[in-house]
Amino acid sequence: EVQLLQSGGGSVQTGGSLRLPCEASGFIFSNNxxxxxxxxxxxxxxxxxxxxxxxxxxxxxxxxxxRFTISRDNSKNTVSLQMNSLTTEDTATYYCARLxxxxxxxxxxxxxxxxxxxxxxxSS
Amino acid sequence: QSVLTQPPSxxxxxxxxxxxxxxxxxxxxxxxxxxxxxxxxxxxxxKLLIYGNTNRPTGVPDRFSGSKSGTSAxxxxxxxxxxxxxxxxxxxxxxxxxxxxxxxGGTKVTVL
Numbered sequence: 425e426v427q428l429l430q431s432g433g434g435s436v437q438t439g440g441s442l443r444l445p446c447e448a449s450g451f452i453f454s455n456n457x458x459x460x461x462x463x464x465x466x467x468x469x470x471x472x473x474x475x476x477x478x479x480x481x482x483x484x485x486x487x488x489x490x491r492f493t494i495s496r497d498n499s500k501n502t503v504s505l506q507m508n509s510l511t512t513e514d515t516a517t518y519y520c521a522r523l524x525x526x527x528x529x530x531x532x533x534x535x536x537x538x539x540x541x542x543x544x545x546x547s548s
Numbered sequence: 549q550s551v552l553t554q555p556p557s558x559x560x561x562x563x564x565x566x567x568x569x570x571x572x573x574x575x576x577x578x579x580x581x582x583x584x585x586x587x588x589x590x591x592x593x594x595k596l597l598i599y600g601n602t603n604r605p606t607g608v609p610d611r612f613s614g615s616k617s618g619t620s621a622x623x624x625x626x627x628x629x630x631x632x633x634x635x636x637x638x639x640x641x642x643x644x645x646x647x648x649x650x651x652x653g654g655t656k657v658t659v660l
Binding site for chain 2: 467474484
């Protein structure tokens with residue numbers, strides 16, 4: 425059974441940092457690209473970042489580029505999102521999600537399993 | 549404001565049929581990019597409901613169906629059940645945006 429177990433998150437002040445880990449199980453981790461998607465209060469889903477199965481390719485939404493870093497450790501079946509220079513606009517529930525492919529194909533991203541979500545609150 | 553427009557809410561009585569439209573443009577749905585649908589039950593993680601416009605993953609009831617025409621796509625729920633009360637999101641690709649993956653704003657389905 426595919427499982428994505430999220431931890432981390434919490435509250436931080438503007439300008440602070442947080443790291444969100446997501447531990448995967450139930451599949452061969454390196455066979456799948458992984459992504460982060462967030463949902464701000466009262467808003468819809470927003471794609472944040474994606475990393476290929478090998479970890480060699482990454483993409484970021486313009487809203488987080490230069491501040492967030494996605495990484496993965498295939499030996500530990502973990503994908504992480506390092507969030508720096510946080511603003512109140514980053515307040516959201518963050519989901520890690522598995523893609524169906526190992527490579528990132530921007531025109532065909534499909535998220536087939538999702539973690540339970542981690543709330544992040546940034547206050548001024 | 550997403551480039552994929554969904555109604556904020558739809559509602560129906562148990563057993564009825566409801567549809568959720570996902571209206572795009574020639575830069576996304578109309579360009580032929582696939583549309584996927586996700587269901588987010590209250591307090592739960594999103595779940596893939598429909599992929600590639602019309603396909604259901606294993607385990608998704610056949611009362612859920614997807615379609616696509618022109619610059620829009622639709623999710624239909626026939627024989628609405630109380631457990632279908634959830635938020636639903638469409639997702640596609642937009643060639644006018646710099647990043648991959650764009651979601652609709654989401655639709656809250658209420659079972660009356």
